[in-house]
Amino acid sequence: MFSLGGTELLVIGVVALIVVGPKDLPGMFRQVGKFVGKAKGMARDFSQAMNDAADDAGVTDVQKTLKAAANPMNSAFDEIKKTTDSFTKSTLEAGKPKLSKERQAQADKIRAKTAEMATERKAKEAAAAAKPKAKKKPAAKKVAAKAPAKAPAKAPAKAPVKAPVKAPVKKQAKKPAAKAA
DSSP, X not given: XXXXXXXXXXXXXXXXXXXHOXXXXXXXXXXXXXXXXXXXXXXXXXXXXXXXXXXXXXXXXXXXXXXXXXXXXXXXXXXXXXXXXXXXXXXXXXXSOOOOHHHHHHHHHHHHHHHHHHHHHHHHHHHHHHSOOOOOOXXXXXXXXXXXXXXXXXXXXXOOOXXXXXXOOOOOOOOOOOOOO
């Protein structure tokens, strides 16, 4: 309907703020919104009524007939396409060498086995993707306990303990388990 960009709406809002004032501006925008909503509803109802009247009068049937009469090339092209499709299909079927029963059975077995292996592979991939990969956390370093000194008059304030910087964990290759003798 109207093509108002962001800058135009901003200018309209600033002018409305100056003219109406900040106190009454939300109420005014609410009224404008209701009016626009009612206008859109009336336009939608009018459009629907016109379409219904056109359908009742049979205008759509006449319109389809006029389009078909105005463009006779489409009907001719449709017939040509049907003919060429049937010719192409029959030519492709005639050109294929048919397999013997044994070779056809082998081909069917190969297709079935390939499909089966593909579904197994996809199932394994889905299962592997579904399992969350558990990451091993390195063990925390144990701090040796110190023997308490003689009771001082006042305990000194403890300095904040910094967490040790951890080196990145390197993955090691898995080794086969030793056989029990």
